[in-house]
Amino acid sequence: MNVSQGAVHPVEEPTPQTEGAANAPLHRVGMKDLQGMPGTIGGLVLRVSQLLSAVVALSVMATTSDFPSVTAFCYLVAAAGLQSVWSFVLAIVDAYALLVGRRLQNSRVVSLFAVGDGITSTLTFASACASAGITVLISNDLGACGKNHCAEFETATALVFLSWFGALPSFLLNFWSLASK
């Protein structure tokens, strides 16, 4: 007669998850250490790239005399201006945080950054898309590059897209950091 033996399942020893608890206030593990978040070198690099792209786009657009005749180009200038001011302020905050060795992980600060990044990056992207629509219309659909500054318009649009490519990770990382608290 076979009596089925009761299988003995060894209780697994719990893995020590409290390893970092002793130095938790100084160094919190997890997503909060990702480069690109506020107060990191990656974050500062993102801010500087947003700022430079937006400022160069503004300068290129300003070299053309006829951009105010198109509403979308005026909007591009306004959005790039807002993006450069926002990126400039946040670059200073990041640089200060790096210099004094502090982490910007306060919940209110991160939510402020996330909302501000969301608004500025959306406006920047919208202006870049509108300008791209116009430049494609002028150069491809109408073939009117002879009478217009196609090269300048396209360069400025591409630079604002570049600025958005820098602003998007900032927003997503801040939003992720806010949600994972």
Add this chain to the structure above:
Amino acid sequence: MNVSQGAVHPVEEPTPQTEGAANAPLHRVGMKDLQGMPGTIGGLVLRVSQLLSAVVALSVMATTSDFPSVTAFCYLVAAAGLQSVWSFVLAIVDAYALLVGRRLQNSRVVSLFAVGDGITSTLTFASACASAGITVLISNDLGACGKNHCAEFETATALVFLSWFGALPSFLLNFWSLASK
């Protein structure tokens, strides 16, 4: 002689935070219960609104004969088509989840939805902005509404913006839900 009395601070009784622990597998508290996430009625309403806006935008654009002459309008049609297909599939998934009473909280499913929503909503928004740039150029800057279907172009653009307004909360809620796991 006055001796300052030592103030006695009563120790607060810890509030019972494990109240919902007994039925945790059935009903997880927190952000996961928000309306608008996949598998909720709010999520289904969002999907249906995205789908309807995109489909009506496609129909309005199709009534004009000259939209293929502008690249941005062709892009609008393509993006609205993609958005309507995506919203249709997810509306079916949501309706199925509601009918069988399941929650769509699997991590892989939510990340798939978040990535898909991010891509489709970005494309939809970009196409709406490009078309808005063109319609403003035609109607305000050039004043050429007599030769063009301004009303149809503007209606289709506004409807695609409406579709994006429905897609944005879906993306943000999915992303939040993914990050807060």
